[in-house]
Amino acid sequence: MTPVREHPRALWADACGMERRGGDVAVARALLAAARRAGFDARVGIASTCIAAAAATRERGTDYRVVPAGADARYLRRRSLALLPIPADLRETLGLLGVATCGHLAELSPSDVELRFGSAGLAAWRLAGAVDPRWPFRPADPEIPAAEAEFEPAIESTEPLRFVLPGLIDAVCRQLDERQRIPARLRLVLTVDGATRTEDAREVRPARPTAEARVLADLCRRAAEEPPAGGPIAAIRLEAVGDAAPRADQLDAFRAPAPDPGALHAALLSVFARWGEGALSGAVRHGAHLPGEHAAWDARGSGGIAAFTTAHPPGSDLPVPDLPQLGRGCLDLCLRRLPEPRAIRVREGPERRPLGVDLQAVDGGRLGLFAGSVKGSFPPGLWKTRCEGPERISGGWWSGGTAREYWRVESPDGWLGLLFRDAASGGWYLEGWYD
Amino acid sequence: MSTAAARDLSQLRVELEKRFGTAIRPLPGLEGAPERAGFRTGVRALDQLLPAGVPRGAATLWSGQGTSGRTAAVRALVETATRETLVALVDATHTLDPAAWCGPDGHSAPGLWVARPPTADREMEGAWVAEQLVRTGAFGLVVLDGPAPDPTEAHRLRALARETDTALLVSTEDENPGWRADVRLEFRRAGEGTGLRTGGRFRRRSGVRMARSASARTGEREVELVHEPTNRLHTASRAADRRAGARR
Numbered sequence: 001m002t003p004v005r006e007h008p009r010a011l012w013a014d015a016c017g018m019e020r021r022g023g024d025v026a027v028a029r030a031l032l033a034a035a036r037r038a039g040f041d042a043r044v045g046i047a048s049t050c051i052a053a054a055a056a057t058r059e060r061g062t063d064y065r066v067v068p069a070g071a072d073a074r075y076l077r078r079r080s081l082a083l084l085p086i087p088a089d090l091r092e093t094l095g096l097l098g099v100a101t102c103g104h105l106a107e108l109s110p111s112d113v114e115l116r117f118g119s120a121g122l123a124a125w126r127l128a129g130a131v132d133p134r135w136p137f138r139p140a141d142p143e144i145p146a147a148e149a150e151f152e153p154a155i156e157s158t159e160p161l162r163f164v165l166p167g168l169i170d171a172v173c174r175q176l177d178e179r180q181r182i183p184a185r186l187r188l189v190l191t192v193d194g195a196t197r198t199e200d201a202r203e204v205r206p207a208r209p210t211a212e213a214r215v216l217a218d219l220c221r222r223a224a225e226e227p228p229a230g231g232p233i234a235a236i237r238l239e240a241v242g243d244a245a246p247r248a249d250q251l252d253a254f255r256a257p258a259p260d261p262g263a264l265h266a267a268l269l270s271v272f273a274r275w276g277e278g279a280l281s282g283a284v285r286h287g288a289h290l291p292g293e294h295a296a297w298d299a300r301g302s303g304g305i306a307a308f309t310t311a312h313p314p315g316s317d318l319p320v321p322d323l324p325q326l327g328r329g330c331l332d333l334c335l336r337r338l339p340e341p342r343a344i345r346v347r348e349g350p351e352r353r354p355l356g357v358d359l360q361a362v363d364g365g366r367l368g369l370f371a372g373s374v375k376g377s378f379p380p381g382l383w384k385t386r387c388e389g390p391e392r393i394s395g396g397w398w399s400g401g402t403a404r405e406y407w408r409v410e411s412p413d414g415w416l417g418l419l420f421r422d423a424a425s426g427g428w429y430l431e432g433w434y435d
Numbered sequence: 436m437s438t439a440a441a442r443d444l445s446q447l448r449v450e451l452e453k454r455f456g457t458a459i460r461p462l463p464g465l466e467g468a469p470e471r472a473g474f475r476t477g478v479r480a481l482d483q484l485l486p487a488g489v490p491r492g493a494a495t496l497w498s499g500q501g502t503s504g505r506t507a508a509v510r511a512l513v514e515t516a517t518r519e520t521l522v523a524l525v526d527a528t529h530t531l532d533p534a535a536w537c538g539p540d541g542h543s544a545p546g547l548w549v550a551r552p553p554t555a556d557r558e559m560e561g562a563w564v565a566e567q568l569v570r571t572g573a574f575g576l577v578v579l580d581g582p583a584p585d586p587t588e589a590h591r592l593r594a595l596a597r598e599t600d601t602a603l604l605v606s607t608e609d610e611n612p613g614w615r616a617d618v619r620l621e622f623r624r625a626g627e628g629t630g631l632r633t634g635g636r637f638r639r640r641s642g643v644r645m646a647r648s649a650s651a652r653t654g655e656r657e658v659e660l661v662h663e664p665t666n667r668l669h670t671a672s673r674a675a676d677r678r679a680g681a682r683r
Contacts, residue, residue, distance in 0.1 A: 259521070259571070259573035264571060264573055267567070267570065267571045267573075268567055268568070268571065270567060271550065271564050271567045271568075274560065274564075275550065275551070275552050275553060275557075275560070275564065276553050278550070278551045278552065278553055279550050279551075279564070280548055280549075280550065281549045281550070281551050282542060282543045282547070282549060283533035283534070283536040283537045283542065283543035283549070284533070284537070284541065284542055284543075285533075285534060285537045285541035285542070291532070291534075294534055295532070295533040295534035295537055296533055297526075297533050297549065297551055299551075307545075308521075308545070308546075308548060309521075309573075329478070329479045329480065329658065329659060330478075330658065330659040330660070330661045331478060331504045331507035331508055331511065331641070331658055331659070331660050331661070332507055332510075332661060332662065333502070333504065333506075333507050333637065333660055333661065333662040334506045334507050334510055334531070334532065334535035335532040335534070335535060336501075336506060336528075336530040336531060336532060337530060337532045338530060339529050339530070339554075339555040386629050386631050387631070388631050388632075388633070388634065388635040388636075389635065391635070408631060408635050408637070409631075410629060410630060410631040410637070413624055414502055414624040414625075414630055414639050415500070415501050415502045415624070416501075416502045416630065416631065416637055416662065432530065432532065433501045433502060434501075434502055434637070434662055435499075435501050435502055435503065435504065435505055435506035435507065
């Protein structure tokens with residue numbers, strides 16, 4: 001059973017196999033008895049469509065009415081238009097034109113009704129004829145909700161798709177809405193009219209199942225940006241290959257609500273488009289030996305947004321103290337690693353200890369990488385360094401092998417860097433520095 | 436009203452003001468609801484300079500050279516802030532080592548969003564990405580680590596931070612970015628002698644200087660920078676230490 005949206009005091013009940021309970025009339029009497037036991041005055045209407053059942057509950061003079069199967073349209077013929085859930089202005093207009101009953105409206109030509117009153121009029125015409133698409137608990141349609149559009153002639157660029165996509169998304173969402181579902185995963189299929197007709201399928205997956213048209217339109221537009229190879233586009237088809245039940249989040253008066261993943265994804269679409277999956281990353285420790293391998297930045301992409309927003313920290317569980325609480329007095333330095341180790345010149349002493357390091361060649365325009373922004377990190381002409389080490393690390397024989405000797409070096413004014421000597425080549429490289 | 440009930444009502448009012456800010460009307464005769472507190476770093480010297488923390492709705496600039504403790508201070512701030520809010524960190528220079536940002540469980544804090552460019556040569560896009568993150572209003576703290584934005588970008592960032600009540604922190608090596616921040620800290624290497632000790636340990640002073648602003652005290656503090664190699668460049672291995680003793 002489920003409440004009726006249009007009538008606050010009505011309930012839909014979807015059932016079959018009522019002959020096992022003694023037939024429709026017996027079921028209607030049983031429902032009446034149950035309602036009275038609960039303290040309610042009720043009326044019961046049983047029919048094959050929702051509109052006829054709703055009209056049956058309005059019939060005066062009886063507590064229940066059973067409309068025989070297949071007789072819904074005949075039953076509605078004499079019923080007033082007030083029974084139909086149509087806009088009030090449409091009802092008033094029809095009344096002024098002398099259309100007072102469902103039968104009067106059903107006798108009109110559907111094309112004339114649609115021409116004169118638009119889609120709302122056509123929907124009213126269908127209801128008047130007992131053609132009601134509503135279904136409280138319809139079993140899942142095995143067919144995938146889809147919508148498509150064809151282009152005649154075929155289009156070369158993807159620009160026209162921007163104007164077609166909103167309509168396709170709306171059609172798919174309406175089909176899912178009838179099943180009380182929302183899109184979780186969409187598939188965009190472009191029919192390419194080349195030497196032979198082929199299909200280019202692209203997946204669209206929002207961070208969280210959503211029916212928000214703007215989010216879906218942005219995602220579909222990005223998915224359709226790249227023109228397919230092989231020829232012009234003859235048709236486009238949008239399919240909902242995954243769906244989910246709509247849900248709402250319970251809010252808390254004392255805790256700020258977590259940001260909506262769909263809205264956050266839509267707001268940061270341009271960032272993901274420019275920086276790719278790395279636009280959302282997290283650190284993960286792997287435990288390998290080399291500094292560049294014992295941890296990594298795991299690029300999670302837009303798929304990580306939902307998990308990120310549900311990790312919202314408890315704001316009210318750890319209240320910020322009013323009085324200043326002074327913490328510890330020292331800072332643990334962090335390593336900053338170059339994207340790739342850079343070759344440097346080192347003056348070696350006994351036992352191949354680095355006595356002097358020349359980083360001027362690293363801080364140069366030829367690298368391009370450090371132009372302007374990082375040059376303060378490398379004191380030029382860094383000779384006479386103090387060093388500590390070596391820390392010898394080797395391994396990875398299965399992928400060529402690595403053997404390095406790491407040293408920490410300090411400049412006279414306190415800059416602390418991390419170097420290594422490659423055992424195979426004997427060359428020195430700058431891994432990074434501490435800050 | 437009993438004392439306990441009055442105390443409960445006061446506590447309720449404090450909680451509502453923290454959550455809804457100025458939407459809660461103040462009691463007659465009292466001042467308006469106080470502004471939301473900023474984010475502390477948990478480091479004594481920095482919290483003395485910023486008793487109200489890194490302020491929300493304002494742009495803060497931290498500048499400093501290598502091995503001045505600036506990145507370590509950012510990490511301390513982010514670690515504290517992720518307990519209260521969602522934090523976004525833009526690693527525009529592509530140089531932050533992920534091991535320093537892992538917690539005891541081997542992952543970064545769940546409420547920390549790190550944005551990294553696909554390649555290191557796109558660091559100049561960091562300011563634009565930071566702007567998009569601030570604009571969402573979903574983050575309590577947004578940190579831009581990389582080149583300082585130009586004055587136009589900085590003005591836009593500050594306006595967005597004010598509008599969304601986001602604490603914006605720009606951490607850069609550029610000591611003269613060409614624009615004025617609401618709060619500015621300058622980190623510099625200080626102390627005499629050498630910091631590198633036997634076994635790769637490092638301990639040295641760093642000076643942190645505060646620029647004049649209305650929300651923070653002026654002055655300078657010193658903070659101690661430490662680095663303990665823990666016998667490995669990472670902390671997960673159980674293999675024996677094979678390093679020879681360090682000699683001068």
